[in-house]
Amino acid sequence: MGEEKEYVTYAIKNDLQSLLNDVKAYIRRGQIRTYYVDHFNTKDEWLWNHLFMGSISNGKLILSNGKVVVSTRFHADRGSLLEMRVLWGITAQSGATRLFGWGHPSGWFFIGFEMIGETVYAIVQCHGERRQVDITSQLPSDYDSAFHSYVIVIDKNVVRFYVNTILVAEIELFALTPHFTTGEGLIIGNYDTIAGDMQVDWVTIVYFTPSEKFTPTSQKVYSGGGDIAGGTSLTTAWSYTVPEGKRAIIEAIQLICDTDSVNEVYGTILLSNGEKSMNIGTVGQAVGISYGKIMFTYPRIELLPGMQVKGMYRNGDTSTHTIWVRALITELE
Amino acid sequence: MRIIVRLIGKGTPEEPYEVPLPTYTIIKVDYKTKIAIVEVPDEYFTETEIKRDGTVEVRKLKRINIKKLMRLYPLWYKTIYQKYRKIIDEIELE
Numbered sequence: 245m246g247e248e249k250e251y252v253t254y255a256i257k258n259d260l261q262s263l264l265n266d267v268k269a270y271i272r273r274g275q276i277r278t279y280y281v282d283h284f285n286t287k288d289e290w291l292w293n294h295l296f297m298g299s300i301s302n303g304k305l306i307l308s309n310g311k312v313v314v315s316t317r318f319h320a321d322r323g324s325l326l327e328m329r330v331l332w333g334i335t336a337q338s339g340a341t342r343l344f345g346w347g348h349p350s351g352w353f354f355i356g357f358e359m360i361g362e363t364v365y366a367i368v369q370c371h372g373e374r375r376q377v378d379i380t381s382q383l384p385s386d387y388d389s390a391f392h393s394y395v396i397v398i399d400k401n402v403v404r405f406y407v408n409t410i411l412v413a414e415i416e417l418f419a420l421t422p423h424f425t426t427g428e429g430l431i432i433g434n435y436d437t438i439a440g441d442m443q444v445d446w447v448t449i450v451y452f453t454p455s456e457k458f459t460p461t462s463q464k465v466y467s468g469g470g471d472i473a474g475g476t477s478l479t480t481a482w483s484y485t486v487p488e489g490k491r492a493i494i495e496a497i498q499l500i501c502d503t504d505s506v507n508e509v510y511g512t513i514l515l516s517n518g519e520k521s522m523n524i525g526t527v528g529q530a531v532g533i534s535y536g537k538i539m540f541t542y543p544r545i546e547l548l549p550g551m552q553v554k555g556m557y558r559n560g561d562t563s564t565h566t567i568w569v570r571a572l573i574t575e576l577e
Numbered sequence: 578m579r580i581i582v583r584l585i586g587k588g589t590p591e592e593p594y595e596v597p598l599p600t601y602t603i604i605k606v607d608y609k610t611k612i613a614i615v616e617v618p619d620e621y622f623t624e625t626e627i628k629r630d631g632t633v634e635v636r637k638l639k640r641i642n643i644k645k646l647m648r649l650y651p652l653w654y655k656t657i658y659q660k661y662r663k664i665i666d667e668i669e670l671e
Contacts, residue, residue: 466602467602468602468603476608477587477588477589477593477594477608478588478589478590478593478594479584479588479593479594479595479603479606480586480593480594480595480596480603481602481603482601482602482603483595483596483598483599483600483601484600485599485600485650485653487599487649487650488648488649488650488651518652518653518656550650550651550652550653552599554595556593
């Protein structure tokens with residue numbers, strides 16, 4: 245826990261400038277990719293974008309019965325640390341249902357701490373499979389009435405759960421929901437009807453390089469196109485999707501089109517997360533915009549599980565045109 | 578592995594012609610019949626079994642190993658496969 249503990253120490257600093265300096269140092273060393281902390285001084289509209297049913301009082305988030313807050317700004321990922329300083333408000337007892345961690349409100353994905361009846365669990369749940377460890381006996385005796393630090397560290401293949409920096413559970417990461425799933429993110433909820441508000445002092449999110457590095461396992465050029473006949477509709481010549489448990493990098497892309505002066509004759513490469521797409525390169529002319537005839541770049545974009553790259557072409561002219569769409573993709577495991 | 582598969586889509590920016598598989602490269606397309614010859618990873622048509630003695634046996638399948646693809650590409654399985662399962666289930670190695 246050495247590195248993660250150090251991150252937590254830095255994360256709770258209140259002085260913004262020293263905090264930023266520390267974070268920049270970590271980023272320079274390649275240890276942190278993104279960073280966020282919410283002290284609940286006010287409701288942070290930017291972070292809690294999906295659902296906010298709680299209230300703020302004296303720098304604390306207060307969740308009475310039936311209240312839930314959700315953020316989809318951040319997502320569970322291999323190489324992430326989530327700390328929440330939480331006061332449960334009640335002891336584990338019949339009828340209790342309270343939770344916090346990474347999750348989806350409908351419950352098909354959850355990595356976090358959950359109080360269910362008389363037990364508090366550390367849980368990894370995904371696609372109908374649930375693995376849990378009873379941590380009730382490892383909680384501090386005053387967990388119902390005092391704030392304690394609860395940390396979830398997702399490493400490459402394992403999720404570690406800490407309470408006050410003490411490891412209380414270690415569960416294999418058997419699946420991880422692809423990013424960008426609607427509604428998936430941070431979740432804190434008090435679902436029961438037992439008197440005693442749940443409170444959260446702060447939330448910290450740190451993304452770091454997983455201790456077990458990903459190593460290249462394959463490298464392939466995806467290539468499509470050639471002499472494309474006039475009147476060819478938009479066609480996805482190739483597609484690459486990152487499998488679960490892997491990462492990939494778009495090392496280089498190459499696009500060629502023999503003209504950029506004829507409308508609707510073009511080649512393009514798109515990056516998609518399953519819901520939305522972004523264009524990472526185009527040649528030829530599309531919708532009246534000329535993009536040039538050759539594009540050769542090294543985007544070095546890292547892809548997460550479920551993300552898809554597509555090479556596409558279209559020839560809306562009446563005569564044949566030469567169009568190539570290529571990408572060199574390295575798969576990591 | 579090369580397979581023959583029916584394209585989906587309409588050839589428009591909203592719905593381009595595509596192969597309803599996560600990873601593939603089109604080798605040749607017949608736009609009249611909307612049929613394509615496509616290269617896909619070999620592992621789509623294999624099944625791996627770990628024997629009791631620890632040895633690994635890889636068997637070739639005639640049809641796509643949907644269970645494996647469901648595990649590797651859960652988002653694809655929930656969306657594309659559910660929508661085009663009839664086309665995908667018909668794909669067979671020659």
